[in-house]
Amino acid sequence: MAHEHKLEIFRGALKFKSNVSKIWGVFILLSIVTIIEVALGILRPEALVGNKFLAMNLLNWIFIILTIVKAYYITWDFMHMRDETVGLRRAVVWTGVFLIAYIIVLILIEGDYIYEVYKNGFIKFNF
Amino acid sequence: MEATVVKTGTEGKTWGGGNNPLKASYGKMMMWFFILSDSLTFAGFLASYGMSRFKFIDAWPIADEVFTHFPFLHGVEAPMYYVAFMTFILIFSSVTMVLAVDAGQKMQQKKVILYMFLTLIGGFVFLGSQAWEWKTFIKGDYGAVETNGRQILQFLDTDGKRVALADFAAAQTDSRVEHTNESGIWYKSEPEYKTSVSFEQVKEGFLANENLLIRLPNKDENGQHIVLSREESITKLVNDGNLVVEGANLRHNEYGHPLFADFFFFITGFHGFHVSIGVLLNLIVFFNVVIGTYERRGHYEMVEKVGLYWHFVDLVWVFVFTFFYLV
Numbered sequence: 126m127a128h129e130h131k132l133e134i135f136r137g138a139l140k141f142k143s144n145v146s147k148i149w150g151v152f153i154l155l156s157i158v159t160i161i162e163v164a165l166g167i168l169r170p171e172a173l174v175g176n177k178f179l180a181m182n183l184l185n186w187i188f189i190i191l192t193i194v195k196a197y198y199i200t201w202d203f204m205h206m207r208d209e210t211v212g213l214r215r216a217v218v219w220t221g222v223f224l225i226a227y228i229i230v231l232i233l234i235e236g237d238y239i240y241e242v243y244k245n246g247f248i249k250f251n252f
Numbered sequence: 253m254e255a256t257v258v259k260t261g262t263e264g265k266t267w268g269g270g271n272n273p274l275k276a277s278y279g280k281m282m283m284w285f286f287i288l289s290d291s292l293t294f295a296g297f298l299a300s301y302g303m304s305r306f307k308f309i310d311a312w313p314i315a316d317e318v319f320t321h322f323p324f325l326h327g328v329e330a331p332m333y334y335v336a337f338m339t340f341i342l343i344f345s346s347v348t349m350v351l352a353v354d355a356g357q358k359m360q361q362k363k364v365i366l367y368m369f370l371t372l373i374g375g376f377v378f379l380g381s382q383a384w385e386w387k388t389f390i391k392g393d394y395g396a397v398e399t400n401g402r403q404i405l406q407f408l409d410t411d412g413k414r415v416a417l418a419d420f421a422a423a424q425t426d427s428r429v430e431h432t433n434e435s436g437i438w439y440k441s442e443p444e445y446k447t448s449v450s451f452e453q454v455k456e457g458f459l460a461n462e463n464l465l466i467r468l469p470n471k472d473e474n475g476q477h478i479v480l481s482r483e484e485s486i487t488k489l490v491n492d493g494n495l496v497v498e499g500a501n502l503r504h505n506e507y508g509h510p511l512f513a514d515f516f517f518f519i520t521g522f523h524g525f526h527v528s529i530g531v532l533l534n535l536i537v538f539f540n541v542v543i544g545t546y547e548r549r550g551h552y553e554m555v556e557k558v559g560l561y562w563h564f565v566d567l568v569w570v571f572v573f574t575f576f577y578l579v
Contacts, residue, residue: 217287
């Protein structure tokens with residue numbers, strides 16, 4: 126089996142010389158992202174917590190986007206998804222992303238609805 | 253036998269078989285689809301956590317106030333640092349794992365042994381950290397009172413600082429005798445969950461100390477906990493108070509809503525179970541590398557397969573970290 130690795134990240138903006146140096150590069154990237162997350166989690170800047178975008182505050186948006194960035198690099202470079210064929214990549218990633226996004230949207234809307242019922246309903250339901 | 257058609261007449265054609273359009277071996281491809289289905293299980297857990305949280309959005313505990321401990325630093329408020337440490341352990345063990353995979357592809361047995369060993373160490377450190385996290389969470393911090401409506405009342409002094417139950421609860425006033433099989437109803441036993449002080453003692457101590465207030469888990473518009481005035485606090489405790497809660501288990505949770513503890517145990521427990529399985533698989537493959545199984549086989553694909561599983565465990569932790577501790 127040939128073990129060719131694609132050594133470019135950031136759409137080719139950063140090209141590593143060997144697979145090992147790419148691994149360390151991705152590790153540094155993941156560490157920086159984690160440090161940013163932890164720092165924001167401790168500081169909780171008022172400007173980010175106070176302002177909302179689509180019913181969620183900006184800080185939580187940043188956390189979720191950074192998490193997806195981390196997940197991307199773990200899957201693409203540590204799990205070598207970058208080197209797999211397009212067919213395998215789509216079969217795994219698209220299926221997962223679609224189903225997970227679907228359940229999360231439906232279930233969170235439902236949770237918010239029950240909250241409103243608890244809060245505003247004249248009848249207390251026993252859920 | 254002679255009647256069996258041995259040739260299909262499609263040899264060499266697209267549907268004749270024998271070609272691998274995905275260019276991945278059977279085992280590796282199935283590991284990918286196992287990971288896909290397992291990630292759906294975790295997504296189900298995290299989505300139901302999200303639903304319960306949205307359901308009780310204004311009474312949900314803030315993770316920063318719950319996980320504030322760091323080993324050997326007693327009394328120091330250190331939110332997030334410990335989980336950040338655990339995250340780094342797992343990411344680093346992922347790095348050594350992928351280095352082992354890389355060394356395996358180059359058939360460097362010695363390097364594979366070294367990197368697999370480091371990965372195992374990382375796995376054990378992570379599991380130990382999680383055990384400590386659980387122990388601290390179960391043991392509890394300040395203690396609280398649960399009302400008949402299962403609301404959690406926490407105690408503050410007038411400066412807004414949390415006060416532990418043991419610091420103000422009155423000395424032993426009730427003379428409760430432990431139930432034994434010999435002296436009571438033989439088929440009944442003491443409940444397993446026993447707290448260090450009784451509700452009566454807490455009530456008595458609270459009424460005697462003028463500077464104590466009650467904090468509700470519910471939050472106001474600014475996201476701050478609602479603190480009751482002294483009169484409201486007394487009414488709330490005397491009328492609604494039911495039992496003392498110390499620490500967390502599947503029924504009670506001193507930090508806030510009981511579902512928070514349930515999901516904590518379920519999600520981090522299920523993840524920890526995956527880590528344990530990963531450590532076990534890594535251990536088996538590690539010994540196979542040491543005795544040269546893959547050297548004789550001519551390739552290190554087993555290392556790649558357990559590597560995929562190990563990275564998946566790391567991937568799940570990234571999401572658990574965000575949705576349990578950060579958001």
